[in-house]
Amino acid sequence: MRIPIIAGNWKMHKTIDEAVQFVKEIKDEVKGTDVEVVICAPFTLLLPLKEAVKDTNIKLGAQNMHWEEQGAFTGEISPVMLKDIGVDYCIIGHSERRQYFHETDETVNKKVHAALKHNIKPIVCVGETLEEREQGKTEEIVKNQIRKALAGVPGAEVTQIVIAYEPIWAIGTGKTATPEQANEVIYQIRETIKELYGEDLCTEIRIQYGGSVKGSNAEEIMNQEDIDGALVGGASLKADEFVQIVNF
Numbered sequence: 001m002r003i004p005i006i007a008g009n010w011k012m013h014k015t016i017d018e019a020v021q022f023v024k025e026i027k028d029e030v031k032g033t034d035v036e037v038v039i040c041a042p043f044t045l046l047l048p049l050k051e052a053v054k055d056t057n058i059k060l061g062a063q064n065m066h067w068e069e070q071g072a073f074t075g076e077i078s079p080v081m082l083k084d085i086g087v088d089y090c091i092i093g094h095s096e097r098r099q100y101f102h103e104t105d106e107t108v109n110k111k112v113h114a115a116l117k118h119n120i121k122p123i124v125c126v127g128e129t130l131e132e133r134e135q136g137k138t139e140e141i142v143k144n145q146i147r148k149a150l151a152g153v154p155g156a157e158v159t160q161i162v163i164a165y166e167p168i169w170a171i172g173t174g175k176t177a178t179p180e181q182a183n184e185v186i187y188q189i190r191e192t193i194k195e196l197y198g199e200d201l202c203t204e205i206r207i208q209y210g211g212s213v214k215g216s217n218a219e220e221i222m223n224q225e226d227i228d229g230a231l232v233g234g235a236s237l238k239a240d241e242f243v244q245i246v247n248f
């Protein structure tokens with residue numbers, strides 16, 4: 001039985017006051033849910049949010065991390081630092097990081113290993129561009145990203161990982177993949193996990209969809225057989241919209 005996970009990815013948004021206020025507004029509204037609720041916030045908000053989510057069912061995630069524990073890496077944040085705050089999750093390999101900050105399949109893999117070592121659950125993002133989809137390469141691209149992201153991860157740890165399928169053409173564009181399109185690729189991802197880790201583990205691992213998820217389409221997406229949750233960008237910034245998605 002996979003517990004669905006709905007995670008907000010706030011990207012580069014919100015001040016401390018806004019973040020704390022957001023938690024105040026949603027905490028009673030989401031406490032009855034059966035899904036796991038996560039907010040992935042900018043680094044500056046993690047400590048105040050940790051305090052704000054105390055005694056709630058809301059978990060905390062970061063949006064990136066370095067793979068080293070410490071060192072001369074100006075501007076970076078390590079898994080040790082995130083664990084020190086008490087972060088539960090970290091998004092790894094978001095397409096915006098791949099596109100704007102030179103994240104590669106290799107650095108994604110290093111970060112996945114580092115996160116697992118420090119008991120931070122990685123939310124690993126994969127997804128194709130519009131051009132790749134139009135060329136019929138979606139499956140090949142996504143399967144390849146999965147194999148490289150998980151390289152060297154033992155079966156005993158793989159179910160700690162959450163995978164987020166985020167077609168790049170659906171991020172922030174208002175263009176959602178149809179629930180069937182999303183489910184089809186997520187099914188293929190599960191097949192890849194099956195090839196790598198066998199039948200049991202592939203039915204345990206959670207795979208989210210991300211890309212223009214909002215209150216009005218959350219239910220049809222979440223009702224798909226292989227989709228175990230959502231990674232929500234823009235709509236996770238508005239308290240009422242995020243509550244609606246969590247309570248789909």
Ligand SMILES: O=C(CO)COP(=O)(O)O
Pocket residue numbers: 009094166170171172173174210211212213231232233234235
């Ligand atoms: O990138 C996303 C979540 O990580 C999706 O963003 P939007 O929900 O704004 O399309």
